[in-house]
Amino acid sequence: MxxxxxxxxxxxxxxxxxxxxxxxxxxxxxxxLPKGTEHFLSDIHGEYEAFSHVLKNGSGAVRKKIDDVFGHTLGTAEKRSVATLIYYPREKLEQLRQSGEDMQNWYRVTLYRLIELCRVVSSKYTRSKVRKALPQDYAYVIEELITEKPELSDKEAYYEAIIQTILDIGRAEPFIIAMAELIQRLVVDHLHIIGDIFDRGPQPHRIMDCLMDYHSLDIQWGNHDVLWMGAAAGQQACIATVIRLCLRYGNLDILEDGYGINMLPLVTFALETYGDDDAARFAIKTPEEKADISLALQQRMHKAISVIQFKIEGKLAMENPEFGMDGRRLLERIDYDTMQVKIGQKQYALLDTIFPTIDPSDPYALTEKEQNVMERLTRAFKNCEKLQKHVKFLLKQGSLYKVYNGNLLYHGCMPMNGDGTLMEVPVYGTYYQGKELYDVLEQYVRKAFFSMEDQEKERGKHILWFLWSAPGSPLYGRSQMATFERYLIEDKETHREVKNAYYTLLERKETAELILKEFGLEGDSPRIINGHVPIHQKEGESPVKCEGKVLIIDGGFSRPYHRETGIAGYTLIYNSYGMSLAAHEPFETTEIAIQEETDIVSHQIAVSYNQKRKTVGxxxxxxxxxxxxxxxxxxxxxxxxxxxxxxxx
Incomplete structure (x- = not known):
């Protein structure tokens, strides 16, 4: 029936x-038809220019198409010029106009080259799909130029007539821009972002704007993403942490210019409360010339919001003991006479002893002025239209994990015990492990934004903080986040953040097979693709783990990691021929890429090769x-x- x-x-x-x-x-x-190309990026951390370039060049996929089409008919310099035009058509045209180039001749040659490239990159799609991707203003003309017409006896004359008309009516430049953008659009069929769009780098808001315009993508949330989602939901520990990280990395303009969130309440409070304090332990990791306000003031703001964060987190840890975050309850372990803190069985002298807002008898209580600051900042985050739009997009296109074309995608880890079994993690009175843990945590993330029940909504907000830094969080995967210790204790032993057993067990194939089976994936071809932990290439570490069953693609887009990792990011391409990793050298600037026609230098690492080309089927x-x-x-x-x-x- x-x-x-x-x-x-x-x-x-x-x-x-x-x-x-x-x-x-x-x-x-x-x-x-041949399987479309999937492009995987992870741990972008606000580095918009490097991200944008890798997105435009498809991790080398565009340049490979240029090589395939033109082979030895074009020299290296000419191929570089074509590639730069495809990545930055408007900027490249402006540069050529100023150089005295014979533009009419250049237009004609370039149009023929772009048409040939378009024919090749569109060949793996149906005509209907290509038609949907065509720019509206030139859809009919481009379709005529890239469609083979076997019935024509003189094809060259037909195409020449169309191109001559484009030149005669002065539409060569907008047509070239449309063709270049179409090639970018068709080279990559689908984009996967494996978490951590936010923090450290200066322009996560521009990355989010770019992703919102992308034709086909999914996002697996990283711990830095859920932190910003928590801030947008009004979770105050997340708000304080977001502001602290923006101050620490000298990126206050993300909040003020990128999102229009006014920091005046914190500025006023910091001047009043810490005006005579140099706040030296809360230094800003930025050159002085970048600062819109004085570094001295930024350090005071940094200290003010850090103390507020310590207070809010301590109270949350007390109210949610099952989160396993008692290590954040350090303000109650300070002897305020000797200014030492007890961690474990040892006493440590504090490197900063000026805490005018802490009441030793109730160390987690916010003062009236601190409460006022947080109330005003909370309203600012919750009422920020642009941030709310970005978070709505993250909720719509994102998730904690995704199974896609036989691969399991997630940002961080699968919490595991040292013996290789799945760790049971308590979530509001019930223990979960494996896929069930991921599922219930995602449900609570969505409750933080959509639940009609106040208690469930509040629990969802707390889970966003849990996901950011709890030991049981699959997005964090460490024993603790030692923020307090790094700021205020000299002994580096207290700074240790021990990784979950998952990261050592990754060298065993059975680990990956166990996790993949949890998500219904078995056999030789499925893989886990995740990020979160930078791969130290210069120390000989490989991103390929578990005999090829796990690929870790965080190579460090974030500039602070370049010195540690020796590279500037791993990305992954999965097309009809197989799967390959690309290790990228640091990207300088967009201006240099255009002026000198330089691409990111990438080293390809083959992961798998299909003896039979994969199809859509x-x-x-x-x-x-x-x-x-x-x-x-x-x-x-x-x-x-x-x-x-x-x-x-």
Whole structure:
């Protein structure tokens, strides 16, 4: 009965045998096309320029297409010039105009080259999909130029007439821009962001704007992303931490200029409360010339918000003992006479002893002025239209994990015990592990924004803080976040943040197989793809773990990591031929990339090679198309048996 109801519904869409048959033929043609290219990026950390360039060049995919199409017919310099034009068409055209180039001749040569590239990159898609990707103003003309016309006896004359018309009416430049952007659009079919868009770097808001305009993507939240999501939800520990990190890395302009969040309440409070304090332990990691306000004031603001964070976190840890974050309750362990703090069985002298807002008898209580600051900042975050729009997009396109084309994607780790078993993590009175843990935590993230019940909404907000830095968090995966210790205790032993057993167990293939099985993936081909922990290439560390079953693609987009890792980020390309990692050298600036026609230097590492080229039929989407073909065949059978009557004329 249910099947008949479904076939009746399908008959509304395909009312005749002819229409159902035509759709089967269309779907079958799609299934036999080459699999689209997937592009994986992780741990971007606000580095917009490097991110933008890697996105534009598809981790080398654009340059490979140029090599494939033009082979030895173009020299290296000419290929570099074509690549730069595709990445930065407007800027490159402006540069050429100022150089005295013979623009009419250049337009003609360039148009022919871009048309040839467009033909090749569009060949793996259906004409319908390409049509949807075409820029509206030039859709018809581009379709004419990139579509083979075997019926024409003089193809060259036909195409030349179109190009000459483009030149005659003065539309060469906008047409070239449209073609360049189309090539970028078609080279990569789908983008995966494996977490940590925010923090450290100066322009996460621009990255988010860029992602919101991207044609096809998914996002796996990182711990830095959920921190900002928590701030947008009004969770005060997250708000204080976001502000502290912006101050620590000299990126206050992200809040003030990028999101329009006014820091005046904190400025006023810091001047009043810490005006005579140099706050030396709260130094800013930025050159002085970058600062919009004095470094001395920024250090005082940094200290003010850090103390507020310590207070809010201590209270949260006390109220949520199952989070396992008692290590954040350090203000109650300070002897305020000797200014020493007890951690474990040892006493440590504090490197800063000026805490005018802490009441030793109630160390986690915010003063009236601190409460006022946090109330005003909370309103600012919750009422920030741009931040709320970005977080809404993260909720719509994002998740804690994703299973896609046989691969498991997540940012951090799978919490595990030292013996290789899955760790049980308590979440509001119930223990979860593996996939169930991921699922329940994601449910609470969404409750923080959408629940109609106040208690569940508040629990969801607390889970956002838990995900940021708790030992049981699959996004963090360490024993503690030693923020207080790093600021205020000299002994580096207290700074240690011990990684979850997952990271040592990753060298064993059975670890990956256990995790993949949790998510319904078995066999030789599925892989775990995650980020979060930078790979130290210069120390010989490989991003390929568990005999190729795990790929860690955090190579350090963030500039502070370049010295540690020896590279500037790993990315991953998965196309119809196989899977390859790209290790990127540091990106200088967009201006240098355009002026000197330099690309990011990338070293390709083959992960797998398909002996038989993968098609759409081998993908998740292909499996859905095959299912639809089977259903349409059932519909045709029902028409022919008389079970269902054809509609229409």
């Amino acid at each position: 249910e099947q008949n109801k479904y076939l009746e519904y399908l008959a509304e869409l395909y009312p005749t045998i002819e229409k159902a048959s035509t759709e089967i033929i269309n779907l079958q043609s799609i299934i036999n 081998d993908t998740d989407n292909g499996k859905q198309l095959l299912k639809k073909i089977a259903e349409l065949k059932e519909l045709i059978g029902a028409y022919r048996s008389g079970t269902i009557k054809e509609r229409g004329n």
